[in-house]
Amino acid sequence: MSLTCAAPGLAEVPGGRPAPRRERKRRAREGVIMAASERGSSAISASRQYAPYVEADWGFKNTWYPALFSHELGDNSVKGVAMAGHDIALRRSGGKVYALRDRCAHRGVKMSLRPMCLTADTLSCWYHGFTYGLDDGVLKTIVASPDDPLIGKVRIRTYPVTERAGIIFVFVGDEDFAPLPPLEADLPIRITDDANAVAHILDENVYVRGIHRTGNSNWRLAAENGFDPGHLLIHWDNQIVAATDRKLGLGVEPIGEGAIKIIDEPDGPKGIMNMYNTRAYKFIMENKAVNMRARGKNSYYARTSIVLPGILLVEHWPSPGWAQYEWYVPTDDRHHEYWEILVGRCRNEDERREADYLYDNFFEPLALRDFNDNDLFAREAMQDFYARGDGWNRESLCAFDAATITWRKVAARFNRGIQEPPPIA
Amino acid sequence: MPPQATSTPPPPAVADACRVTLRFEDGVEKEIEVGTDEFVLDAALRQGVPLVHQCRSGSCSTCVGRMVSGTLEMVRDRALSLIASEIAEGQRLLCSSHARAPSVVRLHYPSALIYAEERRNFEARVAAVEWPAPSVAKLAIALERRAGFSFHAGQYVRIKVPGTDQWRSYSMCSTPRDLPQVEFLVRIIPGGAMSEYLGAARAGERLEVDGPLGAFILHPGRGLHVFVAGGTGLAPILAMIDELRRARGPRPKMLLSFGCASDKTFFYRDEIELRQWWIPQLGVRLSADRVEDAAADLIQGTPVDALGADTISDPDAAAYLCGPPPMVEAARRRLAELGVSPERIYAERFVAS
Numbered sequence: 183m184s185l186t187c188a189a190p191g192l193a194e195v196p197g198g199r200p201a202p203r204r205e206r207k208r209r210a211r212e213g214v215i216m217a218a219s220e221r222g223s224s225a226i227s228a229s230r231q232y233a234p235y236v237e238a239d240w241g242f243k244n245t246w247y248p249a250l251f252s253h254e255l256g257d258n259s260v261k262g263v264a265m266a267g268h269d270i271a272l273r274r275s276g277g278k279v280y281a282l283r284d285r286c287a288h289r290g291v292k293m294s295l296r297p298m299c300l301t302a303d304t305l306s307c308w309y310h311g312f313t314y315g316l317d318d319g320v321l322k323t324i325v326a327s328p329d330d331p332l333i334g335k336v337r338i339r340t341y342p343v344t345e346r347a348g349i350i351f352v353f354v355g356d357e358d359f360a361p362l363p364p365l366e367a368d369l370p371i372r373i374t375d376d377a378n379a380v381a382h383i384l385d386e387n388v389y390v391r392g393i394h395r396t397g398n399s400n401w402r403l404a405a406e407n408g409f410d411p412g413h414l415l416i417h418w419d420n421q422i423v424a425a426t427d428r429k430l431g432l433g434v435e436p437i438g439e440g441a442i443k444i445i446d447e448p449d450g451p452k453g454i455m456n457m458y459n460t461r462a463y464k465f466i467m468e469n470k471a472v473n474m475r476a477r478g479k480n481s482y483y484a485r486t487s488i489v490l491p492g493i494l495l496v497e498h499w500p501s502p503g504w505a506q507y508e509w510y511v512p513t514d515d516r517h518h519e520y521w522e523i524l525v526g527r528c529r530n531e532d533e534r535r536e537a538d539y540l541y542d543n544f545f546e547p548l549a550l551r552d553f554n555d556n557d558l559f560a561r562e563a564m565q566d567f568y569a570r571g572d573g574w575n576r577e578s579l580c581a582f583d584a585a586t587i588t589w590r591k592v593a594a595r596f597n598r599g600i601q602e603p604p605p606i607a
Numbered sequence: 608m609p610p611q612a613t614s615t616p617p618p619p620a621v622a623d624a625c626r627v628t629l630r631f632e633d634g635v636e637k638e639i640e641v642g643t644d645e646f647v648l649d650a651a652l653r654q655g656v657p658l659v660h661q662c663r664s665g666s667c668s669t670c671v672g673r674m675v676s677g678t679l680e681m682v683r684d685r686a687l688s689l690i691a692s693e694i695a696e697g698q699r700l701l702c703s704s705h706a707r708a709p710s711v712v713r714l715h716y717p718s719a720l721i722y723a724e725e726r727r728n729f730e731a732r733v734a735a736v737e738w739p740a741p742s743v744a745k746l747a748i749a750l751e752r753r754a755g756f757s758f759h760a761g762q763y764v765r766i767k768v769p770g771t772d773q774w775r776s777y778s779m780c781s782t783p784r785d786l787p788q789v790e791f792l793v794r795i796i797p798g799g800a801m802s803e804y805l806g807a808a809r810a811g812e813r814l815e816v817d818g819p820l821g822a823f824i825l826h827p828g829r830g831l832h833v834f835v836a837g838g839t840g841l842a843p844i845l846a847m848i849d850e851l852r853r854a855r856g857p858r859p860k861m862l863l864s865f866g867c868a869s870d871k872t873f874f875y876r877d878e879i880e881l882r883q884w885w886i887p888q889l890g891v892r893l894s895a896d897r898v899e900d901a902a903a904d905l906i907q908g909t910p911v912d913a914l915g916a917d918t919i920s921d922p923d924a925a926a927y928l929c930g931p932p933p934m935v936e937a938a939r940r941r942l943a944e945l946g947v948s949p950e951r952i953y954a955e956r957f958v959a960s
Binding site for chain 1: 852853855856857881884885886887
């Protein structure tokens with residue numbers, strides 16, 4: 183794990199004196215853009231500093247996204263998913279998963295609407311029987327026109343697929359993108375600075391279970407909610423907090439250098455980490471102005487981080503030794519698929535049975551459902567302001583939003599491309 | 608136009624005409640007959656082969672092509688904008704060249720560029736005028752949404768200065784993605800027609816625009832992209848860099864060397880720093896011919912000096928140059944020394960007016 187220190191990253195206050203040369207170099211290195219008034223008269227607004235992020239209504243492309251849990255796609259079955267505007271048909275055959283564009287070249291219907299598999303190595307369109315090879319998307323035959331000159335000439339595009347830890351991941355983006363980054367580059371970092379480090383999803387002997395559901399907001403509003411240090415307020419009275427007597431705080435405020443670290447692994451994950459385990463963050467336990475006080479006695483080490491294309495890691499949540507991962511897979515520009523999974527260690531069947539018990543009776547109902555329902559509610563409540571009201575330019579961010587701004591800048595810099603809206607919207 | 612009657616015999620070949628093959632970047636070839644007293648450009652247009660051009664008098668360099676074989680002679684009674692070394696390399700202004708032997712000319716743009724786009728007049732309105740530096744204005748105009756204007760990053764238009772009958776040429780510094788808004792960088796010259804106009808321009812005023820023009824566009828290639836820009840020559844270069852940011856597939860490495868006359872007139876450092884952040888593949892060298900304040904953090908010298916002595920080891924490197932003619936010429940020489948193939952050095956030069 184390589185973490186480099188970042189300045190909190192909010193735009194400098196206009197009207198200051200020109201920064202000294204060394205300071206300028208530092209800022210250029212760390213991506214802190216100086217206020218326009220330091221030099222010329224052209225104004226660079228805060229949102230312009232991460233303009234590529236604001237452009238990414240349909241998400242980032244050329245990245246691995248989770249499409250389905252493995253158990254959701256039985257052998258010989260076909261399912262359609264939409265990710266970053268790409269309609270993709272998934273078919274499992276002989277245990278292997280294939281992904282093809284879910285639009286028949288003939289008349290453009292989605293093949294997943296009424297799956298038809300006539301051989302082990304093809305997918306057929308239910309309408310006129312255009313039949314495509316699973317591995318190359320080439321038209322192999324047309325059921326009703328076996329000598330058609332189109333055969334062998336027409337094709338639909340395919341997508342790279344990998345299946346790990348019980349999840350089917352698809353590489354969504356440009357068909358000719360090369361070289362293909364490893365899945366590890368699009369997953370949370372491996373924790374190495376904690377004696378009781380949580381497991382990584384690709385470790386041996388991991389326990390991975392979770393859910394996914396549709397969120398009615400743009401993917402960025404979801405991504406910005408999970409690691410937001412100020413949003414603990416929506417959780418202060420949640421069942422899991424009361425039941426475990428957890429000391430959660432009303433919010434967390436960055437107060438020093440090193441509060442937010444940039445994750446910049448060579449050829450690996452890029453993102454930011456909230457260093458809640460250091461003194462650079464102050465937990466707000468009380469606000470006298472409204473006579474409000476956080477409850478709870480049990481305080482655990484916990485930390486949040488987010489990496490591209492928008493994957494949250496919460497260490498030691500919902501219970502010490504466990505990690506929660508979240509994805510906010512853009513479906514279109516107004517919806518995301520909200521993935522919540524828990525990652526723990528399990529070396530044998532006994533431990534797996536215990537983990538299942540905890541998952542079924544504690545983690546899913548109290549954490550993934552009750553606790554995260556509040557997050558989903560908050561994201562959906564922001565949607566109008568950002569979609570119709572140009573919220574990216576009208577929001578009024580405060581001190582703890584430094585983490586959000588730093589994430590936006592990192593995402594603006596390290597993404598592998600911005601998804602264009604699909605031609606068929 | 609109705610189709611030509613098929614019975615009409617083809618026009619007889621012009622006496623003493625020379626056959627000239629026009630080879631476009633995308634591999635398309637067109638053959639034309641060029642009469643003794645005819646210029647290559649005129650012959651091409653007469654025979655229905657459109658070529659990128661503008662002034663038709665040898666001054667704008669838009670119509671430049673590279674003679675691969677044969678003999679193309681440029682006239683001597685015009686002030687031509689090619690310099691001796693470029694002519695020695697085989698470059699010719701087709702608007703001012705006669706064919707003296709069967710020849711092959713390579714054009715540095717695809718045939719699709721001219722067949723896909725129609726140059727015509729568009730109406731626009733002033734959207735905003737900003738002043739990045741006292742001597743530089745950024746003019747933003749809005750075209751009619753449905754006018755159908757489109758262009759390639761790097762191209763330019765002519766704008767009629769309101770209240771006069773004078774036209775001025777400016778490269779777009781915005782990208783086609785930003786349409787219907789189009790932006791330009793205008794160097795302010797005391798007494799200049801556009802300069803005077805911009806000093807008093809108001810949002811909403813009407814403008815007449817002619818374009819798009821020029822063949823200074825990005826060429827396919829994954830090698831290092833070197834950009835050298837002087838002053839407002841930064842405009843088409845910024846458009847190209849922004850275009851590459853959003854292009855498909857992994858981005859090429861890029862190096863931008865940008866310079867102004869002095870640290871006092873240096874502009875757009877913040878815009879360049881933004882791109883440095885957005886594009887991890889982009890290296891930047893900033894310079895000024897005169898640096899009075901050491902804290903300005905600029906290399907003293909021209910953007911060509913600032914390229915430094917490092918040989919460009921990438922055999923697939925391409926270079927894009929835009930600035931005053933002496934800068935373009937110096938950059939061309941320097942980049943060739945540094946190892947960039949002269950065939951992959953593309954330039955747009957401009958003269959302030």
